[in-house]
Amino acid sequence: MTESGKELVLEKESIEISSQAKAIVITSNNQYAKAGQFTIFIQGMIEEAKKRFDPICKKTDAAHKEAVKQRDDIVVPLKDNLDLVKKKMAGYLEDQRLKEEREQAEALETKRKETEALARKADKLEAAGKIEKADQVRQEAVQKELQIETPKSSAPKMDGIKASISYKAKVINKKLFIQAVAKEKVSDDFLDINQRALNDYADSTKGKMPIPGVIFYTETNMSVSAKKAEPSQVRDVQDAEVSSNGNKEIVDF
Numbered sequence: 001m002t003e004s005g006k007e008l009v010l011e012k013e014s015i016e017i018s019s020q021a022k023a024i025v026i027t028s029n030n031q032y033a034k035a036g037q038f039t040i041f042i043q044g045m046i047e048e049a050k051k052r053f054d055p056i057c058k059k060t061d062a063a064h065k066e067a068v069k070q071r072d073d074i075v076v077p078l079k080d081n082l083d084l085v086k087k088k089m090a091g092y093l094e095d096q097r098l099k100e101e102r103e104q105a106e107a108l109e110t111k112r113k114e115t116e117a118l119a120r121k122a123d124k125l126e127a128a129g130k131i132e133k134a135d136q137v138r139q140e141a142v143q144k145e146l147q148i149e150t151p152k153s154s155a156p157k158m159d160g161i162k163a164s165i166s167y168k169a170k171v172i173n174k175k176l177f178i179q180a181v182a183k184e185k186v187s188d189d190f191l192d193i194n195q196r197a198l199n200d201y202a203d204s205t206k207g208k209m210p211i212p213g214v215i216f217y218t219e220t221n222m223s224v225s226a227k228k229a230e231p232s233q234v235r236d237v238q239d240a241e242v243s244s245n246g247n248k249e250i251v252d253f
Contacts, residue, residue, distance in 0.1 A: 010049055043224040093155055093163050115141040
């Protein structure tokens with residue numbers, strides 16, 4: 001049989017096995033044993049497919065890796081340098097933003113002191129009976145408050161370059177953060193459960209050391225040895241009971 005013919009046989013058997021596997025029902029030890037033989041046969045087909053296609057995959061994979069390497073020899077250093085310059089630009093903008101915020105805070109403080117001084121002056125004028133003059137001073141104070149401007153960035157705008165500010169968070173005290181979640185001060189959606197660590201704990205303790213809010217349960221895992229299996233081992237699967245309309249319903253080993 002030619003190589004292409006063998007590949008067609010493997011493909012056909014793979015399709016047939018799919019329907020057979022879906023139809024299997026195990027309710028007895030005998031059915032369980034024959035299902036085991038079926039899995040051995042499937043594993044044998046997997047190994048046969050790997051044996052046939054792995055060399056092709058390795059060749060194409062090697063060619064792909066070489067192409068990626070040649071590309072990355074150029075692209076990776078360029079990206080590193082791009083990130084370096086972008087980081088420096090972002091640092092400059094951050095420094096400018098903080099400087100502008102400080103300048104605005106200082107301007108606000110100066111205006112506050114000026115308006116308070118004008119308010120005191122207006123009170124004194126009013127107490128002295130100079131009502132009209134007091135109203136003028138109060139109006140002057142209002143105008144000063146309205147003169148406060150939001151500082152604009154001094155960094156030049158450039159086509160193709162856009163800067164944006166994003167806010168991020170970092171936990172600096174894990175215990176306090178967990179307590180806040182426990183007291184429902186913040187959402188428990190902020191907690192990321194380490195499922196792997198929990199599973200390792202369950203496995204090492206056999207589920208005998210409880211944790212509040214956690215249940216332990218078992219799962220049965222199957223492994224199949226990669227050894228030769230003949231098609232005759234699954235004839236019982238192929239001879240499964242067939243319904244009147246020709247569809248396999250129950251595999252009765």
